[in-house]
Amino acid sequence: MAVNLLPPDAADLLPIQGIRLATASAGIKKPGRQDVVLIEIAEHSATAAVYTRNAFCAAPVQICREHQKKTSPRYLLINSGNANAGTGQQGMQAARQSCQAVSEVTGVSSHAVLPFSTGVIGQQLPVDKIEAVLPDAVANLQADNWLGAAKAIMTTDTVAKARSVQCRLSGQVVTITGIAKGAGMIRPDMATMLAYIATDAVISQPLLSVMLQKVMDESFNRITVDGDTSTNDACVLIATGRARQAEITELDSDDAQCFVEALTDLCRYLAQAIVRDGEGATKFISINVTGGADSAECRQVAYTIAHSPLVKTALFASDPNWGRILAAVGRSGLNALDLTKVDIALDEVQIVSAGQPAPDYTEARGQAVMNQSELTIHVALGRGDLEDLVWTCDLSYDYVKINAEYRT
Amino acid sequence: MAVNLLPPDAADLLPIQGIRLATASAGIKKPGRQDVVLIEIAEHSATAAVYTRNAFCAAPVQICREHQKKTSPRYLLINSGNANAGTGQQGMQAARQSCQAVSEVTGVSSHAVLPFSTGVIGQQLPVDKIEAVLPDAVANLQADNWLGAAKAIMTTDTVAKARSVQCRLSGQVVTITGIAKGAGMIRPDMATMLAYIATDAVISQPLLSVMLQKVMDESFNRITVDGDTSTNDACVLIATGRARQAEITELDSDDAQCFVEALTDLCRYLAQAIVRDGEGATKFISINVTGGADSAECRQVAYTIAHSPLVKTALFASDPNWGRILAAVGRSGLNALDLTKVDIALDEVQIVSAGQPAPDYTEARGQAVMNQSELTIHVALGRGDLEDLVWTCDLSYDYVKINAEYRT
Numbered sequence: 062m063a064v065n066l067l068p069p070d071a072a073d074l075l076p077i078q079g080i081r082l083a084t085a086s087a088g089i090k091k092p093g094r095q096d097v098v099l100i101e102i103a104e105h106s107a108t109a110a111v112y113t114r115n116a117f118c119a120a121p122v123q124i125c126r127e128h129q130k131k132t133s134p135r136y137l138l139i140n141s142g143n144a145n146a147g148t149g150q151q152g153m154q155a156a157r158q159s160c161q162a163v164s165e166v167t168g169v170s171s172h173a174v175l176p177f178s179t180g181v182i183g184q185q186l187p188v189d190k191i192e193a194v195l196p197d198a199v200a201n202l203q204a205d206n207w208l209g210a211a212k213a214i215m216t217t218d219t220v221a222k223a224r225s226v227q228c229r230l231s232g233q234v235v236t237i238t239g240i241a242k243g244a245g246m247i248r249p250d251m252a253t254m255l256a257y258i259a260t261d262a263v264i265s266q267p268l269l270s271v272m273l274q275k276v277m278d279e280s281f282n283r284i285t286v287d288g289d290t291s292t293n294d295a296c297v298l299i300a301t302g303r304a305r306q307a308e309i310t311e312l313d314s315d316d317a318q319c320f321v322e323a324l325t326d327l328c329r330y331l332a333q334a335i336v337r338d339g340e341g342a343t344k345f346i347s348i349n350v351t352g353g354a355d356s357a358e359c360r361q362v363a364y365t366i367a368h369s370p371l372v373k374t375a376l377f378a379s380d381p382n383w384g385r386i387l388a389a390v391g392r393s394g395l396n397a398l399d400l401t402k403v404d405i406a407l408d409e410v411q412i413v414s415a416g417q418p419a420p421d422y423t424e425a426r427g428q429a430v431m432n433q434s435e436l437t438i439h440v441a442l443g444r445g446d447l448e449d450l451v452w453t454c455d456l457s458y459d460y461v462k463i464n465a466e467y468r469t
Numbered sequence: 470m471a472v473n474l475l476p477p478d479a480a481d482l483l484p485i486q487g488i489r490l491a492t493a494s495a496g497i498k499k500p501g502r503q504d505v506v507l508i509e510i511a512e513h514s515a516t517a518a519v520y521t522r523n524a525f526c527a528a529p530v531q532i533c534r535e536h537q538k539k540t541s542p543r544y545l546l547i548n549s550g551n552a553n554a555g556t557g558q559q560g561m562q563a564a565r566q567s568c569q570a571v572s573e574v575t576g577v578s579s580h581a582v583l584p585f586s587t588g589v590i591g592q593q594l595p596v597d598k599i600e601a602v603l604p605d606a607v608a609n610l611q612a613d614n615w616l617g618a619a620k621a622i623m624t625t626d627t628v629a630k631a632r633s634v635q636c637r638l639s640g641q642v643v644t645i646t647g648i649a650k651g652a653g654m655i656r657p658d659m660a661t662m663l664a665y666i667a668t669d670a671v672i673s674q675p676l677l678s679v680m681l682q683k684v685m686d687e688s689f690n691r692i693t694v695d696g697d698t699s700t701n702d703a704c705v706l707i708a709t710g711r712a713r714q715a716e717i718t719e720l721d722s723d724d725a726q727c728f729v730e731a732l733t734d735l736c737r738y739l740a741q742a743i744v745r746d747g748e749g750a751t752k753f754i755s756i757n758v759t760g761g762a763d764s765a766e767c768r769q770v771a772y773t774i775a776h777s778p779l780v781k782t783a784l785f786a787s788d789p790n791w792g793r794i795l796a797a798v799g800r801s802g803l804n805a806l807d808l809t810k811v812d813i814a815l816d817e818v819q820i821v822s823a824g825q826p827a828p829d830y831t832e833a834r835g836q837a838v839m840n841q842s843e844l845t846i847h848v849a850l851g852r853g854d855l856e857d858l859v860w861t862c863d864l865s866y867d868y869v870k871i872n873a874e875y876r877t
Contacts, residue, residue, distance in 0.1 A: 147792045289779045388700050
């Protein structure tokens, strides 16, 4: 039911030298599905990560932050089916124990293991089930298992999300491959749902962190399904350096710009894939707000529209009830908004011009745009030159159904 | 389907000396239903009003503000079925014309007429249909028609909302009777959906405005159904003075305190009635946040919980998935929130104590509270002594259905 989102083809996902992946079935929430992923990172790789800003962040996020300060990661251990969030000291202990278990099987320090969990909040993690499958997982690590990993981290996702891109740096082709999961509790804040991205490019660790933050702001931080920032959001970017091109150390170098462009392309694809697969989504909506005094106020208007249950249900119904968009703009809290300068359009169909109903608007023209599975809501504020863009989806019966029945 | 909300009984609604009401059927949206209300206010009454803060406020709201500056209102003209919002200059002209029409039938200045509209946004008001029924409406004005008026202002409401209360001021019984409407696009901001309240008490106009604002903050400004502030919110409070008790002029007098208490009681009833009849609502939820450094941050946390689609769908499903409440508290944006001081409870069942899962919590205890049609979510922040309270409802299939099919 995802909106114009095809499952990835294993052949399109390129291995990254220095990265191997394994999946396993630990029966964490339900038996029989792959729900554990182990990602091995070669020595001397650089790794950057961003995490949720939710104050109630999950135990694994706290452990990740702690371990990252101590040493460079060598293994990422991910489970779906249980978020290990809201689990208190027992949850912290479980996350630590899972890292220790990886340490025992692989011989690396437990601080070199980063744990990640996604799934239901508030239930203790059955860490013994994860421990039991680790020896097999380590034995099965493979370079060409990105698709398997993408599938194993899914929760309410209906389609796996994965992509590879390549770019040429100083004459040398480098590859970036990434996977992501997420469909609900999606309003990333300085991070995202779970996403793991690796490249063989040679990039210094400090620059890798800068690049990740920059690209986040242009991709995962622009999406919202339901406005609910998760307790477990995390995005990891690894550079194994195996491409052996000249190391990138400066953000303003040609190579860095080229790499950031390719990484942005990949992250936008994954971020938009999360929205296309948003819980119950039937439409993919871009909200483009221009003419702002700053980009923050453009985002404020865009998110007010994106989170309005009335706008989202009208989109679901393909009802050009544009009064709801206008009401959302009006309540978005902008100081001294001059309505006589506001324009609103659905794709190319103008609905409000200078605060008045557009003279050439007809219900038939609005309906034609609303019938599409993808459309852009344009709002021009007439207050300045800045703009911003947010991607979201509609609110359907299935959103309620999925979230009312999530734990059953 | 409203939650524990009975239709008012006509016999319980007390007339207010100096107020007469009429309804009429103008066929604004659908033929055959009463959709116009005319309220006559006796000379020398004091009237206070508050309106939506939505920047895209409707034409009638703009006319109300303009007319109130010029003279004291003598008639309120209300229609349902069309909000006359997003209608530009033509909508302003229609609202003016409707006041002029009342002026012609009654002989008062058109500035003494306040117009109100509620219903679909973005369609022009068929003002000629309203004009056609005005002579009959004026001929049918009655003191005991509060219930008829409450019914005629309904849109997606399923139950009429009306109440009378009495209090004794300096030995004299005074009466307050009020009606309200609203079920969706409900997150009043300094005002409410439509509400009309009258009393026979003698209260000076300046004090009446102060009282109204004070009581709004304790009633209509505490509710949310979907977070969408309407373009048409308005609340009017009239004091006809016919009770002839000693005029109330000071807020700190015993009479004023007594009156405010009775008015608060009535407004809370009406405000809660709007939530109980919230679109698709199956549960009535109080969210009580204590221990804040100021009441604004308590409200911020309460509204974040109240607007979370994930919390609302869990409430609909009677699923004690309290991790969603915890996640909402965590993303509510409070600066330096210390999780080790946070307590969360459902009614009397503690779920989080000092940031940790409460030791005596069991799924069965959480389920027992969740099965109720009314419950309170308690959050203690441990940051200070202030608190705040918000009322909301759950998010059900029917919310989506009602709003996806609203215009059909």
